[in-house]
Amino acid sequence: MVRILHDLLLRRPVFLRRTPVRKKLQNQLTRVCSRVYKNTGGRILGYAMNTHKTFRHGQILRLVSDRRIANQEELRRSLAAQKLRVTQATLSRDLQELRLIKTQEGYKPATALPEDSAPLPPLARALGEFLLDIRPAENLLVLKTPPSGAQPLAAAVDGAKFTEIAGTIAGDDTVLIITPNRKSRKSLQEKIEALVK
Numbered sequence: 001m002v003r004i005l006h007d008l009l010l011r012r013p014v015f016l017r018r019t020p021v022r023k024k025l026q027n028q029l030t031r032v033c034s035r036v037y038k039n040t041g042g043r044i045l046g047y048a049m050n051t052h053k054t055f056r057h058g059q060i061l062r063l064v065s066d067r068r069i070a071n072q073e074e075l076r077r078s079l080a081a082q083k084l085r086v087t088q089a090t091l092s093r094d095l096q097e098l099r100l101i102k103t104q105e106g107y108k109p110a111t112a113l114p115e116d117s118a119p120l121p122p123l124a125r126a127l128g129e130f131l132l133d134i135r136p137a138e139n140l141l142v143l144k145t146p147p148s149g150a151q152p153l154a155a156a157v158d159g160a161k162f163t164e165i166a167g168t169i170a171g172d173d174t175v176l177i178i179t180p181n182r183k184s185r186k187s188l189q190e191k192i193e194a195l196v197k
């Protein structure tokens with residue numbers, strides 16, 4: 001109620017044309033409003049923000065389910081057309097909170113994705129998809145891939161956290177795995193070959 005009166009005073013109602021009276025009332029109401037707001041511990045504003053966020057989440061889910069949304073910019077424009085202005089950072093957080101994943105068909109809920117009956121470990125999947133050849137050289141192991149296949153394969157090798165690996169370097173079509181000695185290189189090679197079979 002106090003907030004409504006405060007807002008009305010800012011619009012200069014007809015009955016308060018005289019500036020000194022209006023200014024005095026406005027100052028008093030501003031003090032009262034700030035005290036009321038402080039006593040709520042920010043709950044009023046938090047509730048309004050939560051409601052807006054919930055509405056925005058609903059609109060995002062509706063847009064994603066109604067049509068193909070290829071990227072965040074397209075989604076941001078669609079929301080702006082509905083008078084919902086959001087920054088890229090907010091939109092990114094919303095997509096993460098809603099567990100929406102970018103697919104070839106656009107954004108989809110993570111639960112709507114088809115699941116493999118027995119998913120392969122990330123390294124086995126990456127080896128099956130990218131590995132063309134394995135070449136040993138002293139304490140080094142060279143993995144050949146198609147063009148642009150070295151980065152994802154190297155990331156999968158690093159993610160496997162083999163104890164034999166001292167370091168991994170990836171180019172465009174080659175992954176160089178460095179091991180401390182020949183024995184550890186041979187052990188690592190056997191593990192990788194077992195995953196390929």
